[in-house]
Amino acid sequence: MNIYNRILKRNDTPVVALGFFDGFHVGHKKVFEVLNLNANRRRKVVFTFKNHPDKLLGLDLRYILTNSERLEFFEKHGIEDVYFIEFTKEFMQIDKDRFIKEILIEKLNAGLVVVGYDFTFGYKAEGNSEYLCKKLKDYGRECIVVDPVTCNDQVVSSTLIRNLIMNGNIQLANSMLGYNFFVNGIVKKGNRIGRKLGFPTLNIRFDKNKLVPKRGVYVTNTIIDSKRYISLTNVGFNPTVSKTQSIKIETHVLDFEEKMYGKKIKIEFIDFIREERKFESLQELKTQIEKDIEYVKALFCKATL
Numbered sequence: 001m002n003i004y005n006r007i008l009k010r011n012d013t014p015v016v017a018l019g020f021f022d023g024f025h026v027g028h029k030k031v032f033e034v035l036n037l038n039a040n041r042r043r044k045v046v047f048t049f050k051n052h053p054d055k056l057l058g059l060d061l062r063y064i065l066t067n068s069e070r071l072e073f074f075e076k077h078g079i080e081d082v083y084f085i086e087f088t089k090e091f092m093q094i095d096k097d098r099f100i101k102e103i104l105i106e107k108l109n110a111g112l113v114v115v116g117y118d119f120t121f122g123y124k125a126e127g128n129s130e131y132l133c134k135k136l137k138d139y140g141r142e143c144i145v146v147d148p149v150t151c152n153d154q155v156v157s158s159t160l161i162r163n164l165i166m167n168g169n170i171q172l173a174n175s176m177l178g179y180n181f182f183v184n185g186i187v188k189k190g191n192r193i194g195r196k197l198g199f200p201t202l203n204i205r206f207d208k209n210k211l212v213p214k215r216g217v218y219v220t221n222t223i224i225d226s227k228r229y230i231s232l233t234n235v236g237f238n239p240t241v242s243k244t245q246s247i248k249i250e251t252h253v254l255d256f257e258e259k260m261y262g263k264k265i266k267i268e269f270i271d272f273i274r275e276e277r278k279f280e281s282l283q284e285l286k287t288q289i290e291k292d293i294e295y296v297k298a299l300f301c302k303a304t305l
């Protein structure tokens, strides 16, 4: 897959999907399915931004997928060329008609454009999918608008999924994503209290733009060297043992003892177990973690019956 940071003039007539696609949820997947089905041997292209437009407008936004994870999803779904553009104050000034004429027609030479029902574009998001298709047809180009994809009677969106994850509603978020929400990280040194407690944990360093689930304890899968292990993950400040205000993600992997510093792991979130609490003593924390582990072990026993 080619990644372009500038928009160069094309001579072929590619099929183009438009959007930010954070999370690559089931609605986004549908857009890509429609693109693939209608490509007819034309090159499959995505036009997207590196940074979310709302971030430039001052919103403190964390992403469901980091940029490299988002690019991986594009590649897995058949995309050949990505226009991965910085959303700047200058770009923001481009109005809807200039976007269609100068970018989609004169530069990308799009033969077909695929967007979802709620796609907006151009200065102040004044263009919508209906306007886009009408104009593209005037230029003799094809355009398809994908109907809203729903889950549990709700229209799926990146914003909704971010809120579910931030509120600990991982199961519904995962249904809407079509895969388990995950955080990739590199194992770093912790305070080495876990080992003393009898529950060693892998503490991770992760992308500062990655969305972090609500503080608490989760049932997770940890993927190490392509192997999947059942694990329990704590997201929070470890208030029982520390005064830090920076959020930590650490996972206790069941039946796993290896040294891991510097290695890459992936933590997939399955379900929220409980809030993170400040315990009066290490012994109370230890007793609670023992209960958490019993709870998770019982879950997986039932699952294998």
Ligand SMILES: Cc1cc2nc3c(=O)[nH]c(=O)nc-3n(C[C@H](O)[C@H](O)[C@H](O)COP(=O)(O)O)c2cc1C
Residues within 6 Å of the ligand: 189, 190, 191, 192, 193, 194, 195, 199, 200, 201, 203, 217, 232, 233, 234, 237, 238, 239, 240, 241, 250, 251, 252, 275, 276, 277, 278, 279, 285, 289, 292
């Ligand atoms: C399953 C699990 C649940 C945890 N729950 C809490 C909690 O409720 N409150 C808390 O202060 N720390 C909690 N922790 C974090 C522990 O304080 C932390 O793992 C321990 O201090 C070891 O940290 P270290 O790896 O930096 O040495 C939890 C950790 C795990 C693995």
Ligand SMILES: Nc1ncnc2c1ncn2[C@@H]1O[C@H](COP(=O)(O)OP(=O)(O)OP(=O)(O)O)[C@@H](O)[C@H]1O
Residues within 6 Å of the ligand: 018, 019, 020, 021, 022, 026, 027, 028, 030, 031, 114, 115, 116, 117, 118, 119, 146, 147, 148, 149, 150, 155, 156, 157, 158, 159, 160
């Ligand atoms: N549920 C959905 N069904 C069909 N198409 C969708 C759905 N959600 C998004 N799309 C389409 O996917 C493309 C990328 O959308 P975008 O990145 O804005 O995601 P979003 O989920 O709509 O995000 P937000 O919550 O910020 O509105 C757009 O063309 C959009 O219309």
